[in-house]
Amino acid sequence: MIDTGGTILKENGVFSSCTQRQELCGYACCKFSSSNWIMLLPGEYELAIQQNLNQDHLVFENSSRVVCTAPCKKGDLKPIDCSWYPLFPANADATKFLVADHRKCPIPNHELIDKMLSVHAHAVAWEQQHPGSLAHMAALSRGFVGYMPFPYKIENNAVVDMDMQELRDIALPIELPKNYVCKEWTMSSLGYSATATPFDGR
Numbered sequence: 001m002i003d004t005g006g007t008i009l010k011e012n013g014v015f016s017s018c019t020q021r022q023e024l025c026g027y028a029c030c031k032f033s034s035s036n037w038i039m040l041l042p043g044e045y046e047l048a049i050q051q052n053l054n055q056d057h058l059v060f061e062n063s064s065r066v067v068c069t070a071p072c073k074k075g076d077l078k079p080i081d082c083s084w085y086p087l088f089p090a091n092a093d094a095t096k097f098l099v100a101d102h103r104k105c106p107i108p109n110h111e112l113i114d115k116m117l118s119v120h121a122h123a124v125a126w127e128q129q130h131p132g133s134l135a136h137m138a139a140l141s142r143g144f145v146g147y148m149p150f151p152y153k154i155e156n157n158a159v160v161d162m163d164m165q166e167l168r169d170i171a172l173p174i175e176l177p178k179n180y181v182c183k184e185w186t187m188s189s190l191g192y193s194a195t196a197t198p199f200d201g202r
């Protein structure tokens with residue numbers, strides 16, 4: 001993701017596995033030509049107003065759903081959802097996650113484990129401040145397109161593999177087409193599939 005805007009938590013979510021791959025993906029997660037949308041967390045908009053963050057680059061479809069129309073810059077609101085990308089909590093205690101289709105975001109799953117732990121911590125803290133918001137967000141995320149089940153979860157403070165049934169349970173009803181090719185990518189996506197990259201396991 002673009003690293004110039006700031007979230008209301010002052011966490012931009014930028015990490016090296018992302019910055020190393022931006023030449024390949026062409027910042028695909030920040031291009032919104034195909035009706036992609038960003039989720040605002042319950043209470044996030046109100047805090048952004050209090051912090052005087054500029055929102056001119058965002059089009060609000062409703063209080064929890066925005067579309068980004070221009071790269072965010074210093075002083076602009078960067079939604080927390082952007083800083084969590086390519087992960088998003090899939091359950092009400094943020095122990096299971098969705099991950100972006102790897103034909104769109106090329107970061108291998110094993111490089112996202114630290115990110116998972118960080119998103120978990122922020123999501124749990126948000127839930128403490130805004131009770132019920134995680135269940136609400138997980139329910140809204142069922143409408144996401146371009147996300148797959150993340151193969152790891154947090155259990156008893158440890159990172160463990162999801163089993164096949166758990167993966168099926170959080171799979172979204174709509175996936176990107178089998179022949180999907182991200183038009184933002186600057187090179188061939190050969191070797192990348194919805195759930196895998198050529199660098200898995202390295």
Ligand code: SF4
Nearest residue numbers: 001018025027029105
């Ligand atoms: S698509 Fe993935 S690798 Fe590319 S900028 Fe977004 S988060 Fe980073």
Ligand code: SF4
Nearest residue numbers: 002030068071072082
């Ligand atoms: S606000 Fe827009 S430009 Fe900034 S990180 Fe989110 S999608 Fe990208």
